[in-house]
Amino acid sequence: MVNKSKAFSSFSVDDIVKAREFYTNVLGLTVKEGGMEGILELYIKESNPVIIYPKPNHEPASFTILNFPVPDIEEAVSSLKDKGVIFESYDYKELKTESNNIFRGDGPHIAWFKDPAGNILSIIQE
Numbered sequence: 001m002v003n004k005s006k007a008f009s010s011f012s013v014d015d016i017v018k019a020r021e022f023y024t025n026v027l028g029l030t031v032k033e034g035g036m037e038g039i040l041e042l043y044i045k046e047s048n049p050v051i052i053y054p055k056p057n058h059e060p061a062s063f064t065i066l067n068f069p070v071p072d073i074e075e076a077v078s079s080l081k082d083k084g085v086i087f088e089s090y091d092y093k094e095l096k097t098e099s100n101n102i103f104r105g106d107g108p109h110i111a112w113f114k115d116p117a118g119n120i121l122s123i124i125q126e
Helices: 016-026 073-082
Strands: 010-013 030-033 040-043 050-054 064-070 110-114 120-125
Touching: 010 016, 016 030, 016 040, 016 050, 064 073, 073 110, 073 120
Parallel strands: 010 050, 064 120
Antiparallel strands: 030 040, 040 050, 110 120
């Protein structure tokens, strides 16, 4: 039964108005009102909508909730910085970002940032 289901993802935010503004105007994604009051549907190319819901006692996810593959990570980082997005910097033994906030270790190049609710997102080189 579950293996035939069209699953979808969801996450919480502390301010649905700020979330709508960020995902629509900063990231340029299609955001629509969901079936229930206060719920947003985030549309990402060729996938089920992601549900964004308000939660009064919201705690930001401590892991990446959405990854956005991009053809040119340097261009994407620069473009988002121009829109006021602040990228995370990491300086751990296995995870170090460069001065432009891009991790270039084993695997794909990746840069992390947060939404207004503190949830972690990333852009990742295709």
